[in-house]
Amino acid sequence: MDPLSDAASVTAAVQIAGKVWSLCWEYYSSAGDAKPDIDRLIGCTLALLNLLQHVRDLAKGPGAAKLVASKELIESTAWELEWEFKSLQKVLEPGGAQDIPKSCVEWPLQKGDVEKIIQLLERHKTTLITAMNCDQMYGVDYICTLSKTICTRLIR
DSSP states (O other): OOHHHHHHHHHHHHHHHHHHHHHHHHHTTTTTGGGGHHHHHHHHHHHHHHHHHHHHHHHHHGGGGOOTTTOOOHHHHHHHHHHHHHHHHHHHSSOOOOTTOGGOOOOOOOOHHHHHHHHHHHHHHHHHHHHHHHHHHHHHHHHHHHHHHHHHHOOO
């Protein structure tokens, strides 16, 4: 897989996550009892958004070639996240009436729905972190193998 396609899929997930975060904030002022749920969803979305931005920067940067173990996992997770955030965006946007302020519309999610969404987002976040750790371990293993080879040659 090409590092630029990894970056593109992550960038799309970053953009839609930002929109969801913004929609949550628009509901916050009139949320009433739902404020704790919105707080949790905003916090989870923001943490994932930050992680996605770091992953995107890595996928675009000079170290992109070192993303050996995680390329496919990062791309598939980014596509899944993009889909999940788009679905969430549809729920959070008022149906067809773009001119109605969110402050006049009730928070559309129940506590159980928010819990399921947060668990799903946390699972994706864990997957991305694990993928990045795999690459780090792959790099350490490569360096150790290379060091052993060099030491063996020096001893001979």
